[in-house]
Amino acid sequence: MAITVGLALLLLALVALIGALRLRASAGLPWAPVVYRDTDAQSPERPLIARRIGLVGKPDYLIQKRGRLIPVEVKPGRNATRPYESDLMQLAAYCLLLEETTGVAPPYGLLCYADRTFRLSYTAQVRQETLALIEEMRAALDNECDRSHDDPARCLGCGFFSMCDQALRR
Amino acid sequence: MPGPRLPIIRASEIGEYVYCARAWWLRRVAGLEPEERARREYGTTLHHRHARSVALSRLFAIIAALLGTLALALLIGGWMAG
Numbered sequence: 001m002a003i004t005v006g007l008a009l010l011l012l013a014l015v016a017l018i019g020a021l022r023l024r025a026s027a028g029l030p031w032a033p034v035v036y037r038d039t040d041a042q043s044p045e046r047p048l049i050a051r052r053i054g055l056v057g058k059p060d061y062l063i064q065k066r067g068r069l070i071p072v073e074v075k076p077g078r079n080a081t082r083p084y085e086s087d088l089m090q091l092a093a094y095c096l097l098l099e100e101t102t103g104v105a106p107p108y109g110l111l112c113y114a115d116r117t118f119r120l121s122y123t124a125q126v127r128q129e130t131l132a133l134i135e136e137m138r139a140a141l142d143n144e145c146d147r148s149h150d151d152p153a154r155c156l157g158c159g160f161f162s163m164c165d166q167a168l169r170r
Numbered sequence: 171m172p173g174p175r176l177p178i179i180r181a182s183e184i185g186e187y188v189y190c191a192r193a194w195w196l197r198r199v200a201g202l203e204p205e206e207r208a209r210r211e212y213g214t215t216l217h218h219r220h221a222r223s224v225a226l227s228r229l230f231a232i233i234a235a236l237l238g239t240l241a242l243a244l245l246i247g248g249w250m251a252g
Protein backbone atom coordinates (compact mmCIF):
# COMPACT_ATOMS: atom_id res chain seq x y z
CA MET A 1 0.00 0.00 0.00
CA ALA A 2 2.76 2.43 1.06
CA ILE A 3 4.64 1.65 -2.14
CA THR A 4 1.57 2.35 -4.32
CA VAL A 5 0.94 5.70 -2.58
CA GLY A 6 4.66 6.49 -2.78
CA LEU A 7 4.74 5.85 -6.53
CA ALA A 8 1.61 7.99 -7.03
CA LEU A 9 3.18 10.85 -5.07
CA LEU A 10 6.40 10.49 -7.04
CA LEU A 11 4.40 10.86 -10.23
CA LEU A 12 2.66 13.95 -8.88
CA ALA A 13 6.03 15.41 -7.87
CA LEU A 14 7.27 14.88 -11.40
CA VAL A 15 4.20 16.61 -12.85
CA ALA A 16 4.71 19.57 -10.47
CA LEU A 17 8.39 19.78 -11.42
CA ILE A 18 7.62 19.79 -15.15
CA GLY A 19 4.99 22.49 -14.51
CA ALA A 20 7.54 24.59 -12.60
CA LEU A 21 10.15 24.29 -15.35
CA ARG A 22 7.61 25.09 -18.08
CA LEU A 23 6.27 28.15 -16.27
CA ARG A 24 9.78 29.49 -15.68
CA ALA A 25 10.75 28.86 -19.31
CA SER A 26 7.59 30.62 -20.55
CA ALA A 27 8.58 33.63 -18.45
CA GLY A 28 11.95 33.65 -20.23
CA LEU A 29 13.91 33.41 -16.98
CA PRO A 30 16.53 30.77 -16.27
CA TRP A 31 16.06 28.44 -13.33
CA ALA A 32 17.77 30.48 -10.63
CA PRO A 33 16.71 32.09 -7.34
CA VAL A 34 14.95 35.45 -7.73
CA VAL A 35 16.29 37.81 -5.04
CA TYR A 36 14.53 41.01 -6.16
CA ARG A 37 11.26 41.41 -8.02
CA ASP A 38 9.71 44.68 -9.04
CA THR A 39 6.96 43.36 -11.29
CA ASP A 40 4.53 42.86 -8.44
CA ALA A 41 2.19 45.67 -7.31
CA GLN A 42 1.91 44.20 -3.80
CA SER A 43 5.58 44.31 -2.89
CA PRO A 44 7.36 47.09 -4.78
CA GLU A 45 11.11 46.94 -4.27
CA ARG A 46 13.30 49.86 -3.22
CA PRO A 47 15.24 51.39 -6.09
CA LEU A 48 18.97 50.86 -6.46
CA ILE A 49 20.71 54.19 -5.92
CA ALA A 50 24.23 55.04 -7.10
CA ARG A 51 24.78 58.57 -5.74
CA ARG A 52 28.37 58.74 -6.97
CA ILE A 53 27.19 58.78 -10.59
CA GLY A 54 23.66 60.12 -9.95
CA LEU A 55 21.82 57.07 -11.27
CA VAL A 56 18.75 55.32 -9.83
CA GLY A 57 16.53 52.53 -11.08
CA LYS A 58 14.56 49.41 -10.38
CA PRO A 59 15.30 46.38 -12.52
CA ASP A 60 12.34 44.03 -12.96
CA TYR A 61 14.27 41.14 -11.37
CA LEU A 62 17.62 40.32 -9.90
CA ILE A 63 18.46 36.65 -10.10
CA GLN A 64 21.38 34.82 -8.55
CA LYS A 65 23.57 32.69 -10.76
CA ARG A 66 26.78 31.07 -9.52
CA GLY A 67 26.93 33.54 -6.66
CA ARG A 68 26.58 36.61 -8.94
CA LEU A 69 23.58 38.91 -9.24
CA ILE A 70 22.13 39.28 -12.75
CA PRO A 71 19.68 42.09 -13.63
CA VAL A 72 16.68 41.19 -15.75
CA GLU A 73 14.52 43.64 -17.70
CA VAL A 74 11.17 42.34 -18.91
CA LYS A 75 9.25 43.70 -21.92
CA PRO A 76 6.44 41.17 -22.12
CA GLY A 77 4.56 43.11 -24.81
CA ARG A 78 7.54 43.25 -27.17
CA ASN A 79 8.11 40.80 -30.03
CA ALA A 80 11.30 41.18 -32.06
CA THR A 81 14.07 39.03 -33.48
CA ARG A 82 16.68 41.58 -32.37
CA PRO A 83 16.76 43.56 -29.13
CA TYR A 84 16.10 47.30 -29.33
CA GLU A 85 19.10 49.50 -28.63
CA SER A 86 17.02 51.52 -26.13
CA ASP A 87 16.15 48.38 -24.13
CA LEU A 88 19.78 47.22 -24.17
CA MET A 89 21.01 50.54 -22.83
CA GLN A 90 18.38 50.53 -20.09
CA LEU A 91 19.61 47.05 -19.14
CA ALA A 92 23.22 48.28 -19.27
CA ALA A 93 22.21 51.01 -16.80
CA TYR A 94 20.94 48.31 -14.39
CA CYS A 95 24.26 46.46 -14.75
CA LEU A 96 26.09 49.69 -13.92
CA LEU A 97 23.78 50.35 -10.96
CA LEU A 98 24.41 46.88 -9.63
CA GLU A 99 28.15 47.33 -9.98
CA GLU A 100 28.01 50.68 -8.18
CA THR A 101 25.75 49.50 -5.34
CA THR A 102 27.26 46.08 -4.64
CA GLY A 103 30.86 46.61 -5.76
CA VAL A 104 30.62 43.56 -8.03
CA ALA A 105 29.95 43.94 -11.76
CA PRO A 106 27.41 41.47 -13.17
CA PRO A 107 28.86 39.45 -16.07
CA TYR A 108 25.73 40.07 -18.14
CA GLY A 109 22.09 41.17 -18.02
CA LEU A 110 18.99 39.53 -19.49
CA LEU A 111 16.32 41.17 -21.60
CA CYS A 112 13.06 39.18 -21.83
CA TYR A 113 10.72 39.87 -24.74
CA ALA A 114 7.42 38.02 -25.21
CA ASP A 115 8.97 34.92 -26.70
CA ARG A 116 12.74 35.45 -26.61
CA THR A 117 15.36 36.30 -24.05
CA PHE A 118 18.50 38.19 -25.05
CA ARG A 119 21.76 38.46 -23.17
CA LEU A 120 23.82 41.64 -22.94
CA SER A 121 27.45 41.08 -21.97
CA TYR A 122 28.45 43.77 -19.53
CA THR A 123 31.85 44.67 -20.93
CA ALA A 124 34.12 47.61 -20.16
CA GLN A 125 32.94 49.19 -23.44
CA VAL A 126 29.25 48.86 -22.50
CA ARG A 127 30.05 50.39 -19.12
CA GLN A 128 31.84 53.30 -20.79
CA GLU A 129 29.00 53.87 -23.26
CA THR A 130 26.47 53.94 -20.44
CA LEU A 131 28.49 56.44 -18.42
CA ALA A 132 28.93 58.61 -21.53
CA LEU A 133 25.16 58.56 -22.16
CA ILE A 134 24.45 59.62 -18.60
CA GLU A 135 26.90 62.51 -18.97
CA GLU A 136 25.32 63.51 -22.29
CA MET A 137 21.84 63.47 -20.74
CA ARG A 138 22.96 65.53 -17.79
CA ALA A 139 24.44 68.13 -20.13
CA ALA A 140 21.18 68.14 -22.13
CA LEU A 141 19.21 69.09 -19.02
CA ASP A 142 20.35 72.68 -19.56
CA ASN A 143 19.90 72.72 -23.32
CA GLU A 144 17.12 72.03 -25.78
CA CYS A 145 17.37 68.49 -27.10
CA ASP A 146 16.57 67.64 -30.73
CA ARG A 147 15.25 64.51 -32.41
CA SER A 148 18.04 61.91 -32.56
CA HIS A 149 16.88 59.72 -35.47
CA ASP A 150 15.31 59.87 -38.94
CA ASP A 151 12.84 57.06 -38.58
CA PRO A 152 9.17 58.00 -39.22
CA ALA A 153 8.02 54.64 -37.81
CA ARG A 154 9.66 55.49 -34.53
CA CYS A 155 7.79 58.79 -34.37
CA LEU A 156 4.52 57.05 -35.16
CA GLY A 157 5.02 54.77 -32.16
CA CYS A 158 5.94 57.66 -29.86
CA GLY A 159 3.60 58.97 -27.17
CA PHE A 160 4.55 62.56 -28.04
CA PHE A 161 3.68 62.26 -31.74
CA SER A 162 0.64 64.57 -31.62
CA MET A 163 2.39 67.29 -29.62
CA CYS A 164 5.95 67.13 -30.97
CA ASP A 165 7.21 69.88 -33.26
CA GLN A 166 9.95 67.62 -34.65
CA ALA A 167 7.83 64.56 -35.44
CA LEU A 168 8.50 62.91 -38.81
CA ARG A 169 5.25 62.47 -40.69
CA ARG A 170 5.02 60.18 -43.70
CA MET B 171 34.40 66.39 1.28
CA PRO B 172 31.51 65.26 -0.98
CA GLY B 173 31.07 67.24 -4.22
CA PRO B 174 27.83 68.90 -5.32
CA ARG B 175 24.87 66.56 -5.79
CA LEU B 176 24.45 65.38 -9.36
CA PRO B 177 21.02 65.64 -10.99
CA ILE B 178 19.54 62.15 -10.79
CA ILE B 179 18.99 60.17 -13.98
CA ARG B 180 16.67 57.13 -13.91
CA ALA B 181 17.74 53.96 -15.74
CA SER B 182 14.40 53.93 -17.60
CA GLU B 183 15.12 57.45 -18.87
CA ILE B 184 18.23 56.13 -20.60
CA GLY B 185 16.07 53.80 -22.71
CA GLU B 186 13.79 56.70 -23.56
CA TYR B 187 16.74 58.94 -24.48
CA VAL B 188 18.17 56.29 -26.82
CA TYR B 189 14.72 55.86 -28.42
CA CYS B 190 14.61 59.60 -29.12
CA ALA B 191 16.47 62.34 -27.28
CA ARG B 192 13.58 64.72 -27.99
CA ALA B 193 11.05 62.37 -26.36
CA TRP B 194 13.18 62.21 -23.24
CA TRP B 195 13.63 66.00 -23.20
CA LEU B 196 9.91 66.67 -23.71
CA ARG B 197 9.07 64.59 -20.67
CA ARG B 198 11.98 65.32 -18.37
CA VAL B 199 12.69 69.00 -19.09
CA ALA B 200 9.52 70.35 -20.76
CA GLY B 201 7.32 68.34 -18.36
CA LEU B 202 4.94 66.92 -20.99
CA GLU B 203 3.13 63.62 -20.53
CA PRO B 204 3.05 61.12 -23.42
CA GLU B 205 -0.33 59.97 -24.73
CA GLU B 206 0.06 56.28 -24.13
CA ARG B 207 -1.91 55.58 -21.00
CA ALA B 208 -3.80 52.62 -22.39
CA ARG B 209 -0.57 51.03 -23.63
CA ARG B 210 1.16 51.70 -20.31
CA GLU B 211 -1.69 50.10 -18.37
CA TYR B 212 -1.57 47.08 -20.66
CA GLY B 213 2.20 46.86 -20.05
CA THR B 214 1.62 46.89 -16.30
CA THR B 215 -0.92 44.08 -16.63
CA LEU B 216 1.59 42.03 -18.63
CA HIS B 217 4.26 42.67 -16.01
CA HIS B 218 1.95 41.42 -13.25
CA ARG B 219 1.12 38.36 -15.32
CA HIS B 220 4.82 37.72 -15.74
CA ALA B 221 5.37 38.04 -11.99
CA ARG B 222 2.59 35.51 -11.38
CA SER B 223 4.25 32.97 -13.72
CA VAL B 224 7.57 33.36 -11.92
CA ALA B 225 5.94 33.07 -8.46
CA LEU B 226 3.89 30.05 -9.57
CA SER B 227 6.96 28.31 -10.94
CA ARG B 228 8.57 28.67 -7.52
CA LEU B 229 5.45 27.34 -5.77
CA PHE B 230 5.30 24.33 -8.10
CA ALA B 231 8.98 23.60 -7.40
CA ILE B 232 8.35 23.67 -3.65
CA ILE B 233 5.33 21.35 -4.05
CA ALA B 234 7.44 19.02 -6.21
CA ALA B 235 10.16 18.91 -3.57
CA LEU B 236 7.67 18.20 -0.76
CA LEU B 237 5.83 15.50 -2.71
CA GLY B 238 9.11 13.95 -3.82
CA THR B 239 10.42 13.78 -0.25
CA LEU B 240 7.16 12.25 1.00
CA ALA B 241 7.13 9.78 -1.86
CA LEU B 242 10.70 8.65 -1.14
CA ALA B 243 9.94 8.23 2.57
CA LEU B 244 6.91 6.08 1.75
CA LEU B 245 8.78 4.02 -0.83
CA ILE B 246 11.76 3.36 1.46
CA GLY B 247 9.43 2.59 4.41
CA GLY B 248 7.33 0.26 2.25
CA TRP B 249 10.35 -1.62 0.92
CA MET B 250 11.86 -2.00 4.38
CA ALA B 251 8.55 -3.26 5.80
CA GLY B 252 7.98 -5.62 2.88
Ligand code: SF4
Binds near residue numbers: 158159160166
Ligand atom coordinates in the same frame (compact mmCIF):
# COMPACT_ATOMS: atom_id res chain seq x y z
S1 SF4 C 1 7.45 62.32 -32.17
FE1 SF4 C 1 9.05 63.75 -31.51
S2 SF4 C 1 9.72 62.94 -29.56
FE2 SF4 C 1 8.61 61.32 -30.56
S3 SF4 C 1 10.12 60.10 -31.66
FE3 SF4 C 1 9.38 61.67 -33.08
S4 SF4 C 1 10.80 63.38 -32.85
FE4 SF4 C 1 11.07 62.06 -31.09
